[in-house]
Amino acid sequence: MSRWQPNAGERLESAALELFAEQGFAETTVPQITARAGLTTRTFFRHFADKREVLFASDQDVAALARQMIAEAPPSLSPMQIIAGGLDRVAAAQFSGGVDLFKRRKAVIESDDGLREREMHKMSALSEALRSGFEARGTDTLEAALIAQVTVTVFGVSIGRWLASDGATPLPDLLRETLAALRGLMADPRWEPAPGGGVGPQGAGPGGTARPQGAGPGGTVRPQEAGPGGGAGQG
Amino acid sequence: MSRWQPNAGERLESAALELFAEQGFAETTVPQITARAGLTTRTFFRHFADKREVLFASDQDVAALARQMIAEAPPSLSPMQIIAGGLDRVAAAQFSGGVDLFKRRKAVIESDDGLREREMHKMSALSEALRSGFEARGTDTLEAALIAQVTVTVFGVSIGRWLASDGATPLPDLLRETLAALRGLMADPRWEPAPGGGVGPQGAGPGGTARPQGAGPGGTVRPQEAGPGGGAGQG
DNA sequence: CGTCTGATGACATGCCGTGCCATCACCGTA
């Protein structure tokens, strides 16, 4: 017999998810989690960097898998080919389990701002893993950043649709659909900049009035004060 | 004479940015910030929800402006037209100030994980504002989510490039370039799914070997354990 | 049998964030 029961980390994850679902994230204290798992508070923070992280332990696996797939891909493949081929494999490796667990977890995450924040951070970490992987292969900096972001977008939106459908539609199908929809969207000719310069539709699109938003926002949004706005992108 | 000096919020923002740059974010305590601003700790949390938020006060202006632009746009315009026309206006309204402030702020944000996390959250909030705005106009759910995400991507990447170039290239030009690059990327025929089904390049693209990543990741990444991976998208 | 290792327990501590009430300039009203 061991001195301690095994799988301390997993026990903490289970206890935390249960308690978060029962009482809410903010109302659950770390001592409560560790009590249910039969451990102490200090041990919790040896397994997870903070209280939120207990819900995102496996997210790093996705990033690691993505990193590995890019590193192992033959140099002849373009980034898009790697992504297109990799989405399915990530879906199969990480999302083969039941949908219920994911839905419960999603409900908890969406109930708390701090958890949504952490989730965005994980997506951003995945994007960064993809970006640096591509750049290491010699992909152009801008292209690498964009492909990485597009991948995360397709991934995230597809998972959202997958869970919204209770897993009825296979995730690979949704990934395909979402990617196709995005390609169609970007191919729309109405994105084209007008001849006079400027991104905007100076010519007014089919059926549109000229200078659409020209009325000016002026309103409440203190347009001139202009503090620092959105921050860094993929730098 | 007022009982208190005016602009408490701005004084706190300045003091915080200074201290963060001098000693780092984690090493700076809220009492230190309020001392430099001539206020008390309690007052800090009346102006900002938490210690991180003091760096992101103006980010909500961007989301508000985006919301407003979508709401005021004539119904005849497509989402892409609104976005294309709106990027320039946001750039002009929120980023007309000197680049130095933005660069200092970016340096601080990138020095701390928690701050990067908050920044991603703000970008996600912007995306959500765009998405809901489009959906309120009747845009298809999937299309709205994708356009919102694409917009945030173009925005973020462009700002990153803008700051990386010390503001040498005008932001509107970079926005145009980035959007064009993304359109070119998505139009690449190598995204096309192979005829046999599956996203992957079964036929192997031009010059590629068949079954590229087939070697299998197997390695360290506990492929079957499959805990909850990436969470919600825009679901 | 002795030593080392690694996970856990136990304790102390500092900062974060919030609830609650007091203070006091300013403003409108009479």
Place this chain on the structure above:
DNA sequence: TACGGTGATGGCACGGCATGTCATCAGACG
């Protein structure tokens, strides 16, 4: 002048988070 309302700030207490540090002890190893 007198009075009360308003709104921003000060001051205090407190629970929870997160970390540093040392002690404990099963199991592996020789």
